[in-house]
Amino acid sequence: xxxxxxxxxxxxxxxxxxxxxQIRDYVEQTVLRVYGRYGFEHIETPVPxxxxxxxxxxxxxxxxxxxxxxKRGEKLDxxxxxxxxxxxxxxxxxxxxxxxxxxFANNNPSLAMPFKALQTxxxxxxxxxxxxxxxxxxxxxxxxxxxxxxxxxxxxxxATTALLSExxxxxxxxxxxxRRILKAxxxxxxxxxxxxxEIFIILDKMDKIGxxxxxxELKDAGYDxxxxxxxxxxxxxxxxxxxxxxxxxxxxxSNVEESVISGLIEIFTAVNETKSADFRLSFDPALVxxxxxxxGTIFEIEMEEFKSSVAGGGRYDGMIGRFTGQEVPxxxxxxxxxxxxxxxxDKGFKVPDAAERTAFLIEKGTSPERLASIMREAQxxxxxxxxxxxxxxxxxxxxxxxxxxxxxxxxxxxxxxN
Amino acid sequence: xxxxxxxxxxxxxxxxxxxxxQIRDYVEQTVLRVYGRYGFEHIETPVPxxxxxxxxxxxxxxxxxxxxxxKRGEKLDxxxxxxxxxxxxxxxxxxxxxxxxxxFANNNPSLAMPFKALQTxxxxxxxxxxxxxxxxxxxxxxxxxxxxxxxxxxxxxxATTALLSExxxxxxxxxxxxRRILKAxxxxxxxxxxxxxEIFIILDKMDKIGxxxxxxELKDAGYDxxxxxxxxxxxxxxxxxxxxxxxxxxxxxSNVEESVISGLIEIFTAVNETKSADFRLSFDPALVxxxxxxxGTIFEIEMEEFKSSVAGGGRYDGMIGRFTGQEVPxxxxxxxxxxxxxxxxDKGFKVPDAAERTAFLIEKGTSPERLASIMREAQxxxxxxxxxxxxxxxxxxxxxxxxxxxxxxxxxxxxxxN
Numbered sequence: 099x100x101x102x103x104x105x106x107x108x109x110x111x112x113x114x115x116x117x118x119x120q121i122r123d124y125v126e127q128t129v130l131r132v133y134g135r136y137g138f139e140h141i142e143t144p145v146p147x148x149x150x151x152x153x154x155x156x157x158x159x160x161x162x163x164x165x166x167x168x169k170r171g172e173k174l175d176x177x178x179x180x181x182x183x184x185x186x187x188x189x190x191x192x193x194x195x196x197x198x199x200x201x202f203a204n205n206n207p208s209l210a211m212p213f214k215a216l217q218t219x220x221x222x223x224x225x226x227x228x229x230x231x232x233x234x235x236x237x238x239x240x241x242x243x244x245x246x247x248x249x250x251x252x253x254x255x256x257a258t259t260a261l262l263s264e265x266x267x268x269x270x271x272x273x274x275x276x277r278r279i280l281k282a283x284x285x286x287x288x289x290x291x292x293x294x295x296e297i298f299i300i301l302d303k304m305d306k307i308g309x310x311x312x313x314x315e316l317k318d319a320g321y322d323x324x325x326x327x328x329x330x331x332x333x334x335x336x337x338x339x340x341x342x343x344x345x346x347x348x349x350x351x352s353n354v355e356e357s358v359i360s361g362l363i364e365i366f367t368a369v370n371e372t373k374s375a376d377f378r379l380s381f382d383p384a385l386v387x388x389x390x391x392x393x394g395t396i397f398e399i400e401m402e403e404f405k406s407s408v409a410g411g412g413r414y415d416g417m418i419g420r421f422t423g424q425e426v427p428x429x430x431x432x433x434x435x436x437x438x439x440x441x442x443x444d445k446g447f448k449v450p451d452a453a454e455r456t457a458f459l460i461e462k463g464t465s466p467e468r469l470a471s472i473m474r475e476a477q478x479x480x481x482x483x484x485x486x487x488x489x490x491x492x493x494x495x496x497x498x499x500x501x502x503x504x505x506x507x508x509x510x511x512x513x514x515x516n
Numbered sequence: 517x518x519x520x521x522x523x524x525x526x527x528x529x530x531x532x533x534x535x536x537x538q539i540r541d542y543v544e545q546t547v548l549r550v551y552g553r554y555g556f557e558h559i560e561t562p563v564p565x566x567x568x569x570x571x572x573x574x575x576x577x578x579x580x581x582x583x584x585x586x587k588r589g590e591k592l593d594x595x596x597x598x599x600x601x602x603x604x605x606x607x608x609x610x611x612x613x614x615x616x617x618x619x620f621a622n623n624n625p626s627l628a629m630p631f632k633a634l635q636t637x638x639x640x641x642x643x644x645x646x647x648x649x650x651x652x653x654x655x656x657x658x659x660x661x662x663x664x665x666x667x668x669x670x671x672x673x674x675a676t677t678a679l680l681s682e683x684x685x686x687x688x689x690x691x692x693x694x695r696r697i698l699k700a701x702x703x704x705x706x707x708x709x710x711x712x713x714e715i716f717i718i719l720d721k722m723d724k725i726g727x728x729x730x731x732x733e734l735k736d737a738g739y740d741x742x743x744x745x746x747x748x749x750x751x752x753x754x755x756x757x758x759x760x761x762x763x764x765x766x767x768x769x770s771n772v773e774e775s776v777i778s779g780l781i782e783i784f785t786a787v788n789e790t791k792s793a794d795f796r797l798s799f800d801p802a803l804v805x806x807x808x809x810x811x812g813t814i815f816e817i818e819m820e821e822f823k824s825s826v827a828g829g830g831r832y833d834g835m836i837g838r839f840t841g842q843e844v845p846x847x848x849x850x851x852x853x854x855x856x857x858x859x860x861x862d863k864g865f866k867v868p869d870a871a872e873r874t875a876f877l878i879e880k881g882t883s884p885e886r887l888a889s890i891m892r893e894a895q896x897x898x899x900x901x902x903x904x905x906x907x908x909x910x911x912x913x914x915x916x917x918x919x920x921x922x923x924x925x926x927x928x929x930x931x932x933x934n
Contacts, residue, residue: 103839104566105622108606111564113619115626116557123548123558130541134871135898137905139534139923140541144652145563145608145638146529146583148522165564166586168604170642176603179594185603186586188526190563201531204523208533210919212907220563224588234562247880247908252891260898364884371888372895421521453552462665466782470789473670477790480553480678487555489630490665501628505557 110225110233116505121442122236124449125265125435126218129238132264136257138216138240143197145220146188151200153183154420163223165190165233190222194239195391195417195430202243203421212244214253218435230440241430243418248361250429251395251413252368255379258399258409258431263375265438266447270377270401270408272369275385276362277392277412279346282354283383287329289321295390297321297329302386309333338380340366346383362395391417397431404441409433454484455507459491459498463515472513528643528651534923539860540654542867543683543853544636547656550682554675556634556658561615563638564606569618571601572838581641583608583651608640612657613835613848620661621839630662632671636853648858659848661836666779668847669813669831670786673797676817676827676849681793683856684865688795688819688826690787693803694780695810695830697764700772701801705747706740713808715739715747720804727751756798758784764801780813809835815849822859827851872902873925877909877916881933890931 107113114122130140146167153161166186168174179185191197194217202213217239224233240257242250255272262270280301284294300315307315309330316326335345340363347359362381369379377399387396387410394413401408411431418426458476460469476486491512492498499510525531532540548558564585571579584604586592597603609615612635620631635657642651658675660668673690680688698719702712718733725733727748734744753763758781765777780799787797795817805814805828812831819826829849836844876894878887894904909930910916917928 102841103569103572103618103621105618105839107562107618107622108564108566111562113562113623114560115623116559119558119560122560127545135901135903137873137875137903137907140537141534142532142537142540144525144529144531145640146526146652148526151521154521165588165606167608168584168586168600170583174600176597176600182586182592182594185594188583190585200521200523200525203521204525205531205533210923210925211910211916214905222563234564245908249878249887249906249908252887253906256891256895364887367884368888368891372891374895374899421523423520455555457555460667466785469667469670469782470786473674473786473790477674477792481792483553485553485555487632488667488671489555490663490667492629498629504626505628507628 108233110227112232112234118439118443120449120452120506121447122439125438125442126238128264129218129261129433130216132261133216133240133257136214136253136260138214138257139210140216140218141198141201142217142219143191143194143201145190145222147191147197147200149183149186149189151196152189152192160192163192163225165222165224191219192223193221194219194237194432195241195414198239198241198243198430199418199421202418202426206422212242212250215239215241215243217241232436236435238433238435239430240433241428243426243428245429246415246427248365248395250427251365251397252372254411254429254431255365255369255397256372256374258433259373259375259377261433262377262399262408265442267401267408268376270399272377272379273382273385273398273400274362274365274379274395275382276358276395278358278394279350279354279362279383280386282350282358283329283332283346286332286350286353288325289329293321298386301384302388304333304384333384338382340381343381358394365395387412389414395429401441404437406437407434408437408441452506454509455487455505456484456509456511457487457489457499457502457507458511458513459489459495460513461491461515464513468513526651528645530650530652536857536861538867538870538924539865540857543856543860544656546682547636547679547851548634550679551634551658551675554632554671554678556632556675557628558634558636559616559619560635560637561609561612561619563608563640565609565615565618567601567604567607569614570607570610578610581610581643583640583642609637610641611639612637612655612850613659613832616657616659616661616848617836617839620836620844624840630660630668633657633659633661635659650854654853656851656853657848658851659846661844661846663847664833664845666783666813668845669783669815670790672829672847672849673783673787673815674790674792676851677791677793677795679851680795680817680826683860685819685826686794688817690795690797691800691803691816691818692780692783692797692813693800694776694813696776696812697768697772697780697801698804700768700776701747701750701764704750704768704771706743707747711739716804719802720806722751722802751802756800758799761799776812783813805830807832813847819859822855824855825852826855826859870924872927873905873923874902874927874929875905875907875917875920875925876929876931877907877913878931879909879933882931886931 152164166189168185169187220234221237222234304312391414392412393415396412398407399409413429415427418428476488479486570582585606586603587605638652639655640652722730809832810830811833814830816825817827831847833845836846894906897904
């Protein structure tokens with residue numbers, strides 16, 4: 099009783115208060131409902147993953163971000179340990195893509211194909227803590243495994259835009275590109291295959307530094323000036339629709355396969371003809387997306403009001419094979435769950451059709467019989483689906499009611515002893 | 517691409533398949549809806565907790581169960597480490613009660629009082645793995661903080677039985693006792709205050725070894741035979757209702773405070789008059805419950821069909837004070853979420869009012885225009901709330917359909933190229 103414990107959450111993580119939680123629950127339930135309609139199956143993987151799987155990425159960039167879990171009992175040899183990984187046998191997952199790949203490899207005989215997976219779960223990254231960025235945060239991923247055709251892309255775009263629309267967002271833009279077009283543009287300009295990753299890193303800054311900035315950085319990095327000019331001319335052609343795609347394809351000629359172009363056009367046709375949400379699908383040859391594992395189409399959804407993207411994804415046909423040993427096509431979207439919550443909180447979002455909230459405040463010393471009769475009344479309202487708090491009246495009733503109002507209670511009834 | 521990764525989840529944890537997840541989501545949403553009506557506020561705490569808080573319990577029994585998270589960067593000194601806790605700065609929470617206490621201490625100025633908290637979250641215990649018992653499992657806790665009166669107990673029993681009823685359970689029994697009655701019975705029989713914990717451990721086996729077994733163990737442990745006989749006679753009195761409580765109180769006389777008895781009777785009166793579910797509230801003077809931190813009423817809910825309890829809890833007025841420095845009354849229930857899921861899965865539970873599931877299977881090579889028209893049709897059904905999977909037809913269509921049937925698809929439409 100005497101020792102005092104630490105009240106704050108661990109560094110970089112947060113307690114979620116009831117008001118925020120109401121919105122989070124609403125968004126999560128909307129995610130389950132909307133994606134459910136499109137046949138996505140909700141699944142869950144354990145929070146800890148094998149340390150070997152977590153540390154398997156090329157370059158080891160992610161390894162620094164991992165919260166590692168110590169071995170236990172006899173397996174933990176503190177004296178004999180040379181390095182961190184002698185002490186750890188698992189770690190907290192830092193994304194939902196690696197666990198999905200493992201899950202698919204482990205369970206695929208029990209899964210209907212194509213497998214449409216929906217995951218909602220916390221991931222953990224030991225990043226430097228900063229405002230609005232936490233070390234535990236919720237991700238929401240949808241993935242279609244086993245469909246090599248662009249039907250996967252169409253379904254992902256339609257479902258995700260339907261979700262955003264259901265959450266009240268309008269007038270957003272879905273940017274789409276294809277890694278194979280990005281590469282073809284590089285080839286067309288005469289760049290080496292090996293220099294493409296560096297070129298894409300610079301190109302990715304287009305939003306921030308503009309085409310002039312990209313030109314300067316490419317030339318400063320030593321790329322041939324004529325090549326850079328030829329390359330950047332491709333981005334100036336303008337139209338971001340199927341006409342724009344056709345025009346670019348004509349310019350690129352044999353540098354790009356026709357199936358890539360026709361696939362992209364099929365996505366445009368199907369999405370524009372079937373979309374239920376108010377948004378614009380927009381071809382953006384400068385869209386890069388950082389992740390090295392994408393192999394085909396890539397996406398990003400952004401809203402005018404907010405600078406950064408709220409969802410993104412693409413096709414990653416190589417990843418699942420790392421577990422199964424054979425290549426399996428896959429395409430996925432990751433929704434910025436925390437970003438969406440922040441936007442909704444900032445604009446004072448109220449959960450639609452939330453139950454009426456009434457508080458019954460009962461003075462202490464009320465007889466058991468009277469208490470029972472008050473509670474029967476509360477029960478009747480609850481049976482109708484209303485929220486009824488039955489609580490002892492506090493000494494400072496005014497303060498109690500003010501706090502309850504903050505929690506959404508709109509009506510009060512007071513019951514006195516006599 | 518060549519290295520193969522580990523497919524299985526980490527030892528003792530499991531991947532959750534879509535069929536189970538449908539039931540889990542349904543139960544969780546029912547938990548949120550039903551407890552919500554009673555004014556419980558959903559909250560969330562981070563999965564990791566400070567190692568100091570996790571290891572603060574008396575006796576250190578829990579410490580062995582903790583998954584400890586290693587320090588990172590400069591703070592990790594492998595060479596200089598003498599003990600586990602030199603290497604760890606946090607660990608995975610092993611229950612939801614400790615995080616709730618910390619949460620309340622950290623956030624109480626923002627919380628309406630009394631604070632009715634609902635938590636649903638995974639907890640982690642490095643137990644020896646065994647069938648049906650996992651190292652990551654979901655807990656669901658409801659707690660009322662700041663209400664010293666038995667209104668808290670009444671609300672917890674009413675809400676939890678309403679939940680079980682909503683999940684389709686009937687004819688269960690809510691056993692209730694009070695730690696202060698347990699102690700009074702020990703005093704009445706002439707036992708020392710210090711021997712009570714040991715006596716309660718033996719008494720707790722009543723269900724398994726019967727009153728004869730308890731008698732033998734107490735006498736073998738060296739307790740005075742007359743005292744043991746006097747003690748056990750108290751359990752033979754029979755009636756498990758308010759009459760039984762009164763009769764026991766008369767026997768115990770000044771060993772028990774009248775307020776304890778009248779409180780228990782008030783709970784009986786209010787619950788029996790207001791309950792909406794089909795269950796029996798039953799006074800059980802032999803109910804002990806293991807947790808050392810209970811200070812007043814204790815509960816356990818069991819169903820005839822299943823031996824062990826599906827929920828339990830009690831009043832723990834001392835716990836929160838370890839964080840705040842001042843005593844705060846609290847009373848809570850923990851629902852056996854995993855146990856309920858297992859029971860529902862075993863009895864072949866189907867989620868009520870689940871959406872109709874239709875699969876559109878499209879042959880490869882269908883024209884973009886036709887694809888768009890098929891997808892428009894799918895969209896119309898989805899807009900009505902139905903689940904429609906749009907997928908490429910597999911080469912082995914029969915196998916594809918069989919797997920989809922297992923996932924709950926009841927109707928199929930096939931679309932061919934021509």
